[in-house]
Amino acid sequence: AQKVTQAQTEISVVEKEDVTLDCVYETRDTTYYLFWYKQPPSGELVFLIRRNSFDEQNEISGRYSWNFQKSTSSFNFTITASQVVDSAVYFCALSEARSGGGADGLTFGKGTHLIIQP
Amino acid sequence: KAGVTQTPRYLIKTRGQQVTLSCSPISGHRSVSWYQQTPGQGLQFLFEYFSETQRNKGNFPGRFSGRQFSNSRSEMNVSTLELGDSALYLCASSSGYYTGELFFGEGSRLTVL
Numbered sequence: 001a002q003k004v005t006q007a008q009t010e011i012s013v014v015e016k017e018d019v020t021l022d023c024v025y026e027t028r029d030t031t032y033y034l035f036w037y038k039q040p041p042s043g044e045l046v047f048l049i050r051r052n053s054f055d056e057q058n059e060i061s062g063r064y065s066w067n068f069q070k071s072t073s074s075f076n077f078t079i080t081a082s083q084v085v086d087s088a089v090y091f092c093a094l095s096e097a098r099s100g101g102g103a104d105g106l107t108f109g110k111g112t113h114l115i116i117q118p
Numbered sequence: 119k120a121g122v123t124q125t126p127r128y129l130i131k132t133r134g135q136q137v138t139l140s141c142s143p144i145s146g147h148r149s150v151s152w153y154q155q156t157p158g159q160g161l162q163f164l165f166e167y168f169s170e171t172q173r174n175k176g177n178f179p180g181r182f183s184g185r186q187f188s189n190s191r192s193e194m195n196v197s198t199l200e201l202g203d204s205a206l207y208l209c210a211s212s213s214g215y216y217t218g219e220l221f222f223g224e225g226s227r228l229t230v231l
Contacts (some may be wrong), residue, residue: 037222043225043227044225045208045210045220045222046221046222047219057186081212105153105163106153107163107164108160108161111160
């Protein structure tokens, strides 16, 4: 069975600080996908990134960066120079590929509530 | 491009009633997935429809059902509502050819009294 653990329930930092959100996953499959989503107060989940299990390259997108390490089954997310607008709940998710194409539904972590104080 | 539209946004029902929620995916998307979000259980996958067929299903009782129409719009139905069904129900659309990028709607918040 697949599982995603986000141990940090809530993180509060002051604006402009860097912050890292942790994500640890469990899966028996060799082919899987990892995601990060952002959920602002409006409720809509916003896609941030997808990584497949064969691509361990780290990625940077503006102030966001992701560190994928298969050896530790982790997919951590760092926000550099945080801003108040980054305040939201962030979810890490996992999906296992299916032999017939497509993938299983996403298994989400419990989320990390990030509060950026001005 | 219009986003994913879910209706109604809010609704209140009583135990034993049934409810139908609607989701209009992004134009051209053929896959619609449904998720339930509660404070206790978090986000849980309900089912996915692709080209009017249920392609994948989560671990929910048979009271939860869905369907997809030829225009890719989807509905989910919950019969014999229980207090524990109170939740935010999120719909997500994708092209269906797996890229993993799901586009979510703002959800339908169901309260069961």
